[in-house]
Amino acid sequence: MIGKMSIAIGAALAALAAGFAAAQQQGAPLQVPAKSVPVPADVSPQMGKIIGLPLRANWDIHPKDGAAWKPVAEAGAEALRKLVPGMIERLHVKVERTTIDGVRAFIVTPDVVTPENRDRVLVHVHGGCYVLNPGEAGLPEALFMAGFGHFKVISVDYRMPPEAVYPAAHDDAMTVWKAVTRTTDPRKTAIFGTSAGGALTLAMVLRAKQEGLPLPAAIAPGTPMSDTTKVGDSFVTNAMLDNVLVSPDGFCDDGAKVYADGHDLKDPMLSPVYGDFTGFPPTILTTGTRDLLLSNTVRVHRKLREAGVEAFLQVGEGQSHAQYIRDDTAPETRAVFEEIAHFFDTHLTH
Amino acid sequence: MIGKMSIAIGAALAALAAGFAAAQQQGAPLQVPAKSVPVPADVSPQMGKIIGLPLRANWDIHPKDGAAWKPVAEAGAEALRKLVPGMIERLHVKVERTTIDGVRAFIVTPDVVTPENRDRVLVHVHGGCYVLNPGEAGLPEALFMAGFGHFKVISVDYRMPPEAVYPAAHDDAMTVWKAVTRTTDPRKTAIFGTSAGGALTLAMVLRAKQEGLPLPAAIAPGTPMSDTTKVGDSFVTNAMLDNVLVSPDGFCDDGAKVYADGHDLKDPMLSPVYGDFTGFPPTILTTGTRDLLLSNTVRVHRKLREAGVEAFLQVGEGQSHAQYIRDDTAPETRAVFEEIAHFFDTHLTH
Numbered sequence: 089m090i091g092k093m094s095i096a097i098g099a100a101l102a103a104l105a106a107g108f109a110a111a112q113q114q115g116a117p118l119q120v121p122a123k124s125v126p127v128p129a130d131v132s133p134q135m136g137k138i139i140g141l142p143l144r145a146n147w148d149i150h151p152k153d154g155a156a157w158k159p160v161a162e163a164g165a166e167a168l169r170k171l172v173p174g175m176i177e178r179l180h181v182k183v184e185r186t187t188i189d190g191v192r193a194f195i196v197t198p199d200v201v202t203p204e205n206r207d208r209v210l211v212h213v214h215g216g217c218y219v220l221n222p223g224e225a226g227l228p229e230a231l232f233m234a235g236f237g238h239f240k241v242i243s244v245d246y247r248m249p250p251e252a253v254y255p256a257a258h259d260d261a262m263t264v265w266k267a268v269t270r271t272t273d274p275r276k277t278a279i280f281g282t283s284a285g286g287a288l289t290l291a292m293v294l295r296a297k298q299e300g301l302p303l304p305a306a307i308a309p310g311t312p313m314s315d316t317t318k319v320g321d322s323f324v325t326n327a328m329l330d331n332v333l334v335s336p337d338g339f340c341d342d343g344a345k346v347y348a349d350g351h352d353l354k355d356p357m358l359s360p361v362y363g364d365f366t367g368f369p370p371t372i373l374t375t376g377t378r379d380l381l382l383s384n385t386v387r388v389h390r391k392l393r394e395a396g397v398e399a400f401l402q403v404g405e406g407q408s409h410a411q412y413i414r415d416d417t418a419p420e421t422r423a424v425f426e427e428i429a430h431f432f433d434t435h436l437t438h
Numbered sequence: 439m440i441g442k443m444s445i446a447i448g449a450a451l452a453a454l455a456a457g458f459a460a461a462q463q464q465g466a467p468l469q470v471p472a473k474s475v476p477v478p479a480d481v482s483p484q485m486g487k488i489i490g491l492p493l494r495a496n497w498d499i500h501p502k503d504g505a506a507w508k509p510v511a512e513a514g515a516e517a518l519r520k521l522v523p524g525m526i527e528r529l530h531v532k533v534e535r536t537t538i539d540g541v542r543a544f545i546v547t548p549d550v551v552t553p554e555n556r557d558r559v560l561v562h563v564h565g566g567c568y569v570l571n572p573g574e575a576g577l578p579e580a581l582f583m584a585g586f587g588h589f590k591v592i593s594v595d596y597r598m599p600p601e602a603v604y605p606a607a608h609d610d611a612m613t614v615w616k617a618v619t620r621t622t623d624p625r626k627t628a629i630f631g632t633s634a635g636g637a638l639t640l641a642m643v644l645r646a647k648q649e650g651l652p653l654p655a656a657i658a659p660g661t662p663m664s665d666t667t668k669v670g671d672s673f674v675t676n677a678m679l680d681n682v683l684v685s686p687d688g689f690c691d692d693g694a695k696v697y698a699d700g701h702d703l704k705d706p707m708l709s710p711v712y713g714d715f716t717g718f719p720p721t722i723l724t725t726g727t728r729d730l731l732l733s734n735t736v737r738v739h740r741k742l743r744e745a746g747v748e749a750f751l752q753v754g755e756g757q758s759h760a761q762y763i764r765d766d767t768a769p770e771t772r773a774v775f776e777e778i779a780h781f782f783d784t785h786l787t788h
Contacts, residue, residue, distance in 0.1 A: 423744070
């Protein structure tokens with residue numbers, strides 16, 4: 089800790105010294121001084137608690153292969169799994185494990201399916217940098233969508249390192265997608281997911297286009313890892329402010345690289361912002377003002393609009409990466425999922 | 439400069455020391471270290487030039503009355519006025535000065551008015567913290583809207599300190615609004631403006647509601663000064679990063695206070711985020727990832743959605759406050775105004 093602080097002080101002084109020389113020079117990097125950032129006043133107590141958490145413990149770990157990631161993923165998953173039963177109860181949903189054409193998945197069914205949602209099915213791909221949130225740990229967002237939106241959701245428990253590397257997660261997601269569209273009218277389906285799940289959502293549509301498969305009627309990529317090459321202004325501006333991802337050089341970058349396993353990170357399958365969005369279904373994007381992937385999200389929004397795609401953006405006040413899928417009792421969480429549900433309801437046929 | 443740097447270094451060290459104690463404490467302010475922020479790679483050269491400008495000269499001036507603001511406003515206006523003829527030429531519009539029921543205004547007419555826009559009229563209220571951009575200096579955004587969107591625009595050159603204080607600007611805007619709705623079907627009108635003009639746009643609809651006047655068919659408040667009480671996370675997170683407004687305690691705060699002249703800043707007329715948005719027309723909001731008013735904008739977006747209003751948000755990559763109304767040759771500028779024009783075209787009747 090002392091060592092880290094010394095380095096930080098050194099960096100701060102270097103930055104200030106550089107600022108002294110460069111302050112008036114156009115195009116030079118802007119030297120932004122250190123600042124103390126309180127929890128914003130205009131959020132709910134529940135969201136304030138999440139925003140006020142210290143930087144994620146071990147944000148700067150760098151596991152170099154799937155075997156090294158496994159204990160990290162297990163520890164995180166165990167903590168998350170404990171929260172799932174309470175969520176299931178509060179959200180009035182039920183969860184069944186299943187296998188779809190060999191791919192592990194969960195079926196999440198709300199106790200009350202509204203009449204207009206009776207034949208609709210949503211496909212969910214969870215987040216976690218392609219290495220985290222195996223099994224039930226990937227469920228919270230699926231539960232929120234099912235509970236707040238009254239939709240039936242199929243959540244893909246895709247393969248991750250060390251079990252398999254790229255394109256295993258993508259393949260598993262596509263296997264489920266194909267199975268769903270064999271039994272459900274695609275115009276009654278949507279795909280959604282957050283972070284790596286947001287990138288997978290976009291990649292699934294790109295792949296469905298390439299492979300001539302049906303497209304969903306709408307998608308909801310939440311704060312997508314749309315650029316794993318670290319291009320995007322908020323990678324810098326929100327570094328050390330986003331208390332979840334913390335830094336473009338943190339754990340999540342390593343997770344994506346381990347999954348990519350040497351595959352080109354600029355391939356739209358791994359950085360979908362570089363994909364061709366022509367013909368995409370209506371898209372609703374979610375991010376937060378402190379999100380390290382704020383730029384990744386708004387860049388996708390703009391590119392979709394340039395491709396003529398209907399695309400709606402919502403940005404949560406004070407929220408870091410994916411904090412809208414943490415606490416189902418936060419009114420901000422409900423608002424995000426009700427907005428997505430409204431968007432899906434508008435674009436899916438009955 | 440040396441003195442400022444010493445203070446900044448002291449503050450940085452204090453912040454780091456505080457961080458040392460508070461790092462693991464939930465709810466404590468987050469200590470964000472100093473950082474060097476380059477111009478992002480994923481913007482056009484024109485926008486990169488604007489983003490790469492040093493912090494606005496004299497951002498920390500604090501003129502205390504209208505007389506003290508006047509020379510500041512004049513100097514700024516003189517620089518801006520020089521850019522207007524080039525904009526008029528490139529955008530193929532013409533500008534006439536006029537007076538509408540005693541209020542100074544400009545009529546901006548594009549050389550080509552599309553058939554669907556023939557009977558449509560937009561009302562523009564310029565920005566500038568209620569003290570800047572008198573006369574032609576307030577025109578750029580009106581020119582962009584007329585040029586890119588092919589709409590006829592009436593731009594209100596409202597009274598500002600020292601000529602008059604609150605509610606003079608609001609009154610002038612409402613006088614023009616009433617005049618326009620006497621001759622134009624309100625379903626064929628929209629109101630737009632940026633910064634103080636974004637706040638005025640929202641305040642005009644609040645006042646029209648209160649006074650039982652017709653509402654426009656759509657509005658486009660750009661990065662509205664929707665909260666002059668300094669609530670909003672980005673007032674902190676984007677401070678010293680936004681190179682236009684720079685700080686919640688900078689020049690713009692003083693400008694708003696001089697205009698308010700002691701009137702309660704929490705009045706929705708001056709902080710429209712606290713207004714009742716029920717029944718508002720469809721609204722398109724614009725901001726940027728580095729904008730000091732990013733939170734002011736996303737909070738309005740959420741409140742509109744909670745009131746059941748159709749509301750669309752666009753966020754410019756890397757942009758500080760209102761940088762989309764600087765350079766008509768930047769593709770990002772065109773994209774913003776084409777998006778607004780598309781929104782207006784969708785919601786205004788022919």
